[in-house]
Amino acid sequence: MYETILYEVSEGVAIVTLNRPDKFNAFTEVMHKEIIAALKQAQKDDAVRCILLTGAGRAFNAGQDLSEVSGGDVDFGGFLRERYNPMILQMHKTEKPIVAAVNGVAAGAGMSVALACDIRLASEKASFVNAFVGIGLVPDSGGCYFLPRIVGIGKALELAMTGEKVSAQEALGIGLVNQVYPAESFMEDALAYARKLAALPTRAIGLIKRAMYKGLEMGLEETLAYEAYAQEAAGSTADHKEGVAAFMEKRAPRFTGR
Known part of the structure; x- marks a missing residue:
């Protein structure tokens, strides 16, 4: 190609x-x-x-x-x-x-x-x-x-x-x-x-990347607001649910990137 x-x-x-x-x-x-x-x-x-x-x-x-x-x-x-x-x-x-x-x-x-x-x-x-x-x-x-x-x-x-x-x-x-x-x-x-x-939660990493770079250009109040938005998005992912389940079941998580 x-x-x-x-x-x-x-x-x-x-x-x-x-x-x-x-x-x-x-x-x-x-x-x-x-x-x-x-x-x-x-x-x-x-x-x-x-x-x-x-x-x-x-x-x-x-x-x-x-x-x-x-x-x-x-x-x-x-x-x-x-x-x-x-x-x-x-x-x-x-x-x-x-x-x-x-x-x-x-x-x-x-x-x-x-x-x-x-x-x-x-x-x-x-x-x-x-x-x-x-x-x-x-x-x-x-x-x-x-x-x-x-x-x-x-x-x-x-x-x-x-x-x-x-x-x-x-x-x-x-x-x-x-x-x-x-x-x-x-x-x-x-x-x-x-x-x-x-092998880590891909969507959470994408949100981390976006929030970190935005945080370089924003004040504290704006960054806190954006963190809340990013956390809402991360909290709706299958990988978040898998991470919590793995923690409760005392096993290694199996993230799928979703």
Whole structure:
């Protein structure tokens, strides 16, 4: 189905692999469209309860393929509005957990896309580079939104202004990633993590995702009101009833994502 990505579903996890390893999985117009299509496909598929985003070969993603923007004036604003912004917004509104399995370097927009995922797992060989400043540009693809919210404004400004590479262990220390795994077992470990999420109550996780992100932009009173709305929705799910029954019967719950 796809030209620049791979898509497969395994044990409740949709594995989306950026598949231009010879170009370090750099973004092209086709890849943007295919990622959006894959996210929509995963969202509609009841068999998918978690999305794992990773890269083929040695890199996660090296940012924009510069061969598409060289040799003339570029409408950078239009470029972002047409290509990157719809992709980031689709990630944000997909109500299933999206896990970035950062297997190698994540640079420029590749780092921003990792930040836009809900959870980030890193190989010990992974690294993050906010590369925009090195070519006189500003972090985009949500980089100015997610980075300060994840690591704090001071560290975010340092990373954006200096463009210095961050190792996997440093990324773990500043809260940029959630877990670091050995390189030799990285995909096995990342898949195991994603499968744990896939076994949880999917609709509740979607509501958690929506409420948490909305809470970043709202005051306390608005957040409390939205929590009440989300709890009403969660309380009507089959998984809530199963969770209560399992607790009362002192057994492990068997969530179905409904």
